[in-house]
Structure formats: structure tokens, C-alpha cells
Amino acid sequence: MKLKERRIGLNDFLVVIRKFYFLIIAGALVLGGAGWLTASRSVEENYTASSMVYVQTVSTDMDIGTSSTETALARALAASCVTVMKNDALVKNVRRYFAERREDSPEENWEDLSVYSDSALLGMISAYNEANRQDILITVTAPTPSLAAHLANAVAGELEVSVVDVIGNCMILPVSAAGTATRNRVDARRSTALTGALLGAVLVYVILVAIRLCDRTLRRGEEAEDYAAWLPLLGTVPNEREGEEA
Amino acid sequence: MLHLLKKAPAMPALLLSSDSPKLREAYNRIRTNLDARLRGIACPVVGVSSPGEGEGAAACCENLAVSFARLGRRVLLIDADLRAEVPPALLSRPEGGLCERLAGEQVLPLSVEVCDTLWILPRGHAEGNPTDLLGGPAFLQVLRSLAEGYDMMFVSLPSVNGYADACAASSAMSGMVLAVAAGYTDRRRAADALNALYNVRATLLGTVAVDR
Structure with missing residues (x-):
């Protein structure tokens, strides 16, 4: 029984920004800050x-x-x-x-x-x-x-x-x-910090995209249906946990 | 290696204890789709399993049973997951259950207070190999004897990849539902589970995706 392989599309690259923008910002801040501190020593x-x-x-x-x-x-x-x-x-x-x-x-x-x-x-x-x-x-x-x-x-x-x-x-x-x-x-603090921030953002983004591309899980109900096209998706249960209020 | 970083999904919400309209609507939709697939079968027996452990099959099975019971159907929920260390809350009863029934004792299903048309048969105290118990003729006989009193039955089964129980029991089912946890269930393991059920000629009714 053959199952469909996942296709890598533009969405895979864009969704990382939409879902994990805070991590990208954090990466930019961390490396930008590190760049500022490093450059401060050599002023x-x-x-x-x-x-x-x-x-x-x-x-x-x-x-x-x-x-x-x-x-x-x-x-x-x-x-x-x-x-x-x-x-x-x-x-x-x-x-x-x-x-x-x-x-x-x-x-x-x-x-x-x-x-x-x-x-x-x-x-x-x-x-x-x-x-x-x-x-x-x-x-x-x-x-x-x-x-x-x-x-x-x-x-x-x-x-x-x-x-x-x-x-x-x-x-x-x-x-x-x-x-x-x-x-x-x-004084190279500003340029170093900006370079660091850019590098940090790119680095985190690349890591997240790599993790996403290596991820072998079924991400959504639609993907499960697409994966085994002959098997219908009866429905998707929303992301609610035991004890959560409606 | 990435799967090691993934946290198992938390216990999904249960219809009996949740007031969430989103959850209710989601199960209404699943119920409608499932009902259409079971049309024409007298007292269908639906087995619910998942490719791996902790992917929400037990909760899905319980919720499906509650959803059909709320429709006025007389539903029996059977706990046949003899591998789980702790049974689901609703099925956690000290009384005897399926295993005693398989041994020939006349154990009756228990009613659920909050739902008039729902009955449960806990797992009981297992003796012997669970695969042998669920794959033997006694299990089919028990299901047939119980069918007289109910409109439909839901059977909670262990994971397909973990044990042979689900595949062994599938021959006694009208159909199987596979629960997958979105963002957790591995594609390869899902394929393995589908292949395993396909190889034993199980009737696959569909999948239920549990969002994380």
C-alpha cells in the first residue's frame, strides 16, 4: 500500500515566520546584544x-x-x-x-x-x-x-x-x-549589533526551517487525509485540553 | 531524533466534562461522517486505535461513544486496551469487566450516571495474553451476546504499532477508526499502522485527527 510523500512548498518556509516569529526575534536580540557587548570591549x-x-x-x-x-x-x-x-x-x-x-x-x-x-x-x-x-x-x-x-x-x-x-x-x-x-x-557597536541581529534572525530561521523539513509528523488533519487519500478524514478534534474552559 | 524532542500531547478534553461548543461540534461532525459509513449495519462495533501510544485514541473512543449516546442511541463503551497501565477515567471501575466476561462470567455492563443511554464495560482483571484474548473466538462471542441490548458499541484498543491486539481484534469489528495526533504522529508509523490493519483485512472507516 503506497502512501503519498509530503511535498515541500513555499508555505513550509513562510509558516515558520508566522508561527515562530517570536523565536526569530529572540535570536536577533540575543546575537545583536552579544554583538553590541563584544564591540563595546573594543571601542x-x-x-x-x-x-x-x-x-x-x-x-x-x-x-x-x-x-x-x-x-x-x-x-x-x-x-x-x-x-x-x-x-x-x-x-x-x-x-x-x-x-x-x-x-x-x-x-x-x-x-x-x-x-x-x-x-x-x-x-x-x-x-x-x-x-x-x-x-x-x-x-x-x-x-x-x-x-x-x-x-x-x-x-x-x-x-x-x-x-x-x-x-x-x-x-x-x-x-x-x-x-x-x-x-x-x-565605535563599531551599532554595525556589529546590526550584523549580529541579522545573523541571529537568519540562523534561527534556518534552524526552524531545517527542523520543519526534517519533521516527519502529520501536522494537520488535512495532511493526514492527503497522506492516505483513500482513507477519509472523519474530522479534526480542536486543540483543547482536559480542564480547559470553553 | 526529532521525535525525542516532541512532547506527548496532553490528555484531550472529554465531552462528558467539557462545555466547549467547538469540541461538541467537532464530534458532531465526526459522528455524522461515521454514521454515514455505518449505515445499514445492525449494532455496529467500532474499534478505535492509534498508530502509537498517547495519541488520544482512548479519549476519542470515549467521546465518540458519548456523542452517539447524546443522540439517543444505546451505546456500549468497551475498554479492550488491556495494555494501558491506567484505564481512562470513565472506564476506571473496580468491578469486573471484559476479561471476566471472556472467562465465561456473566458480568453486566455498568450504566453511566450523567448519560442515560451510555453503558460501559471496564477491562476487568486480565489473565493471559491480551492478544490471545482479543483474537480468540470468545471475544467475538462476547460482542455478539452484548449486541442484543445496544444500538452500537465502541471498543477502545491499544496502539496498532505497539501490540498485535488491535489487529487481532479488528476481525470482530464492523470497522476501525484510527486516531492520529497532529504534530505528534510520525508519518512512517502512521503508514505502518495503516499497512498492519490493511494486511489483516480490517475495515478502515477513517481517521480522526487530534489537533495539538
């Missing part, structure tokens, strides 16, 4: 300060001033500087620069760089040279505003020593010093 603040320097080639002929060839060379040097500046020599010079300032001007509270490793210091520093320009923008992102500003100025000051030695035949002139550092706040 960090840092400060950014910038200084600018200008790359000038040293003219061989003092009478005719800067030629177009020299300008092009200076631009190429500026681009090269950005590439080669982040090296051990720069870090070494910056450390020395800070140490000297700490001794000369103790009232300015220059930071002790010994707590930072070379790679950490290099990671704080970035440089940018726009195409066909001779200036270099030095940006420092550091945990404190004063460190950011001091480091930006120190890099600008020591760039000539650390780079010119490598490239040669050029001067690096300071254009602007770093003043007040700007505060950056990296």
Missing part, C-alpha cells in the same frame, strides 16, 4: 595630528634658480621619500629627537618612547604625497593627542636626516607643524 579612541614638509632639490646653478627639470626631480624625490621614509633610521632619529627634547624642555612633557616598539612607532606614522606635488603630508595616529603632535613634528624634523642621507641632493623644508590633534573614536 578605542586615538588621536591624529599632521605636519607637512616640502621637498626641494639643491640647485647646482645658483644664478638661474630652479629649472623645470629640477622641479620634476623634486617631485620624484617627494614620491620616493614617502616610499623609503619608514625605516629604522627614522625611528632611531625620532627616539633621539624625543630624548633630547625631554632633557631640554621637561616642562613640555615629551613622552617616553621606550614603551613603544619600533614597529609600533612605524605603525603610527603614515606619509602621503599627491602626484606631481613636492609636499609630503605626515600623519601620525597615536593613543594621546600630545604624542600624535610631537611625533608628527619629530618625523617632519628628522625626515631630512633619515631620508636625505639615502636619496641625497635635496632639502626638506617644514611647511606646517602639527598643532592640535583630532580625536578619532572607533
Whole structure:
């Protein structure tokens, strides 16, 4: 005796939302909340300060001033500087620069760089040279505003020593010093919570759909009738339990 | 594995103790459909079983008996579920019943106070194998002897898949009703039960779905 197999239809996917929307919402809330809490731990603040320097080639002929060839060379040097500046020599010079300032001007509270490793210091520093320009923008992102500003100025000051030695035949002139550092706040709580909520809802939905598709029970009276089409369904008894009031 | 997570349905509401119009109407409908299928049979004997345990067959059987009794028919409800640890409330009587009758004692059915046209025959005290008791000629003889005093009889039977009792007793029935619990009865087990009854040439009257 053959019995009909259940057909999987769109209703199987929609009915899960209708019947278990509260579980889907709960899943979204749980994972969204977990995402918020996790992101709350990694909220960090840092400060950014910038200084600018200008790359000038040293003219061989003092009478005719800067030629177009020299300008092009200076631009190429500026681009090269950005590439080669982040090296051990720069870090070494910056450390020395800070140490000297700490001794000369103790009232300015220059930071002790010994707590930072070379790679950490290099990671704080970035440089940018726009195409066909001779200036270099030095940006420092550091945990404190004063460190950011001091480091930006120190890099600008020591760039000539650390780079010119490598490239040669050029001067690096300071254009602007770093003043007040700007505060950056990296706060991913909202996006993480939203991602978590979405994931939670999808996860619960997928689990519920999987359970429904794996469910081998007869769900309704009509399904029982459909299952064994030759056997009539005499009726369906409503969902009432012993002791319940009408 | 999923069936392990499923809770057995709670005890379904009983017509005798419930005022629910929805429940009454549901059984009126089942009664009408069943009545149409039993037309022309003098004192039909309807066996009620289910594919597995706890799927509401006993309550369904009791409610069907009450529903027909309320129509004015003289109905006898027989508890032939000799496997259940605890009999249904209505059939839980200390007096002797079906088993004593099968042993040859003249035990009479008991009347029910709240329903004038309903009588019950409790299971009594079983001695011997229930399948042998229900599948033997004595059971058919008892049903025939009881048929004279009633318009119809309902027999509560154990689950089809659990024991052979229902299949063994089905030959003495005018027809069988299978109760399935929606959201609980496994499709494969329902198919097994239907196949088991089909194989013994039982007359299947239909199914009753008990919603959860």
C-alpha cells in the first residue's frame, strides 16, 4: 500500500515566520546584544595630528634658480621619500629627537618612547604625497593627542636626516607643524549589533526551517487525509485540553 | 531524533466534562461522517486505535461513544486496551469487566450516571495474553451476546504499532477508526499502522485527527 510523500512548498518556509516569529526575534536580540557587548570591549579612541614638509632639490646653478627639470626631480624625490621614509633610521632619529627634547624642555612633557616598539612607532606614522606635488603630508595616529603632535613634528624634523642621507641632493623644508590633534573614536557597536541581529534572525530561521523539513509528523488533519487519500478524514478534534474552559 | 524532542500531547478534553461548543461540534461532525459509513449495519462495533501510544485514541473512543449516546442511541463503551497501565477515567471501575466476561462470567455492563443511554464495560482483571484474548473466538462471542441490548458499541484498543491486539481484534469489528495526533504522529508509523490493519483485512472507516 503506497502512501503519498509530503511535498515541500513555499508555505513550509513562510509558516515558520508566522508561527515562530517570536523565536526569530529572540535570536536577533540575543546575537545583536552579544554583538553590541563584544564591540563595546573594543571601542578605542586615538588621536591624529599632521605636519607637512616640502621637498626641494639643491640647485647646482645658483644664478638661474630652479629649472623645470629640477622641479620634476623634486617631485620624484617627494614620491620616493614617502616610499623609503619608514625605516629604522627614522625611528632611531625620532627616539633621539624625543630624548633630547625631554632633557631640554621637561616642562613640555615629551613622552617616553621606550614603551613603544619600533614597529609600533612605524605603525603610527603614515606619509602621503599627491602626484606631481613636492609636499609630503605626515600623519601620525597615536593613543594621546600630545604624542600624535610631537611625533608628527619629530618625523617632519628628522625626515631630512633619515631620508636625505639615502636619496641625497635635496632639502626638506617644514611647511606646517602639527598643532592640535583630532580625536578619532572607533565605535563599531551599532554595525556589529546590526550584523549580529541579522545573523541571529537568519540562523534561527534556518534552524526552524531545517527542523520543519526534517519533521516527519502529520501536522494537520488535512495532511493526514492527503497522506492516505483513500482513507477519509472523519474530522479534526480542536486543540483543547482536559480542564480547559470553553 | 526529532521525535525525542516532541512532547506527548496532553490528555484531550472529554465531552462528558467539557462545555466547549467547538469540541461538541467537532464530534458532531465526526459522528455524522461515521454514521454515514455505518449505515445499514445492525449494532455496529467500532474499534478505535492509534498508530502509537498517547495519541488520544482512548479519549476519542470515549467521546465518540458519548456523542452517539447524546443522540439517543444505546451505546456500549468497551475498554479492550488491556495494555494501558491506567484505564481512562470513565472506564476506571473496580468491578469486573471484559476479561471476566471472556472467562465465561456473566458480568453486566455498568450504566453511566450523567448519560442515560451510555453503558460501559471496564477491562476487568486480565489473565493471559491480551492478544490471545482479543483474537480468540470468545471475544467475538462476547460482542455478539452484548449486541442484543445496544444500538452500537465502541471498543477502545491499544496502539496498532505497539501490540498485535488491535489487529487481532479488528476481525470482530464492523470497522476501525484510527486516531492520529497532529504534530505528534510520525508519518512512517502512521503508514505502518495503516499497512498492519490493511494486511489483516480490517475495515478502515477513517481517521480522526487530534489537533495539538
